[in-house]
Amino acid sequence: MTVKQTPLLVALLLCLSLSACSQQPQKTDQLYLALGAQAGLEQLVDGLLLEIEQDQQIVHHFQDTDIPRFRRLLIEQLCELSGGPCTYTGATMQESHTGFQISQADFDNLVTHLMTVMQRQKIDIKAQNQLLALLAPMYKDVVYR
Amino acid sequence: MKYAALLLLALALPVQAGSKIIATGGATSIEGAAGGGIVPWAVINGYASSEQWSVLAFNNNVGVDDFSLHTYGVAASYNNEWELSFTRQQFDLDTLGGDLQQDVIGLKYHIAGELLYSQLPQLSAGIQYKKHRNFALPSAVGAKDDSDIDYYLAASKVYFAAVAGRNLLLNATLRASRANQIGLLGFGSHSDNSYQWLVESSAAVLLTPQLAVGVEFRQKPNQLDFADEQHWRDIFAAWFINKNFSLVGGYVDLGRIAGFSEQQGYYLALEATW
Incomplete structure (x- = not known):
């Protein structure tokens, strides 16, 4: 084996051992399109905001939040995550959630709301699950920070 | 009748369940632990997320050629961390006549990992204290004890x-046990009274967030001389109607039991959760 091949092999092994492959950002805009592109993401985030507003358990976390800015950044983030033509300009998940004392129950509620809204919008189930796959690992940066 | 009572209870109390995502409390297995039908999983029963409580009532029924098993019980969980269950099992010897009964007290602790959110699988450890209620028959066929403890480690x-864009649940469980036919034929034997390591596993595909189909396998020991004991298998469909009510139907293959071979039949489980 030549030296040149080694990094590729290491990358492949890492990929297999950590299943890092599936965690990487989307390289195509397939998911972005399946979520309904810009209009679909706006509808998704608006639906999510309505669910949050009605959830007594988590709504207090948003009492000092600039909602229009939060909305814009969340759309931007989902757009970038799903492979759309956007660049997320907000803080890291860890930065933006530190100090909020977000519990696992709060996080679970938000995931449930997201699932509800995606189902309501009749987003393809594969796209729903792909988006959840991208968001689930954020748990460690959001909860109990 | 039990179904009707459970259904009424579930409909009469459509109060909020906990925060966990639907289906993530699993169903309740025949020994009372959250899991599939015959295998305990690492998931904690019910929908209690952090600092929440959940309670549930369940009834499972298995009907194979010459036997049927009816189990019912109650369970509770706290903080998506602790799970406690009380189960009574009644095993009807439909062809031979008579029945065997056993009680199971189960305790499970969620050690690490999060089923949905971490790369590490969710890991839990559990014990099942089993006490036979009419030990004469198991004793007569060579079982040594009328009570014992199973220990298990599960990863889910x-x-x-x-799978085709659907979410996949994988579970592996390692159990240490001396139970003959899960304890219905007592524990250990006079010739072999050592614990055995047993592998159990399940795989399920969530066709939708509320509907899962899956398969299970449970390795069984073979300690009693009077009759061979074989591994168990099933296929199932689980419908999580809402966070208060779930229904599981399946087909089980329990192999040879007490000399009767090819014991196959239905599995039906109902659960109400608050």
Whole structure:
């Protein structure tokens, strides 16, 4: 084996051992399109905001939040995550959630709301699950920070 | 009748369940632990997320050629961390006549990992204290004890969009046990009274967030001389109607039991959760 091949092999092994492959950002805009592109993401985030507003358990976390800015950044983030033509300009998940004392129950509620809204919008189930796959690992940066 | 009572209870009390995502409390296995039908999983029963409580009532029924098993019980969980269950099992010897009964007290602790959110699978450890209620028959066929404790370690994880865009749940459980036919024929024997390590596993695909289909396998020991004991298998469909009510139907293959071979039949489980 030549030296040149080694990094590729290491990358492949890492990929297999950590299943890092599936965690990487989307390289195509397939998911972005399946979520309904810009209009679909706006509808998704608006639906999510309505669910949050009605959830007594988590709504207090948003009492000092600039909602229009939060909305814009969340759309931007989902757009970038799903492979759309956007660049997320907000803080890291860890930065933006530190100090909020977000519990696992709060996080679970938000995931449930997201699932509800995606189902309501009749987003393809594969796209729903792909988006959840991208968001689930954020748990460690959001909860109990 | 029990179904009707459970259904009424579930409909009469459509109060909020906990925060956990639907289906992530699993169903309740025949020994009372959250899991599939015959295998305990690492998931904690009910929908209690952090600092929440959940309670549930369940009834499972298995009907194979010459036997039927009816189990019912109650369970509770706290903080998505602790799970406690009380189960009574009644095993009817439909062809031979008579029945065997056993009580199971189960305790499970969620050690690490999060089913949905971490790369590490969710890991839990559990014990099942089993006490036979009419030991004459098991004793007569060579069982040594009328009570014992099973110990198990379970790992469960959901892989998103893994099978045709559907989420996949994989579970592996390692159990140490001396139970003959899960304890219905007592524990150990006079010739072999050592614990055995047994492998159990399940795989399920979530066709939708509320509907899962899956398969299970449970390795069984073979300690009694009077009759061979074989591994168990099943296929199942689980419908999580809402966070208060779930229904599981399946087909089980329990192999040879007490000399009767090819024991196959239905599995039906109902659960109400608050």
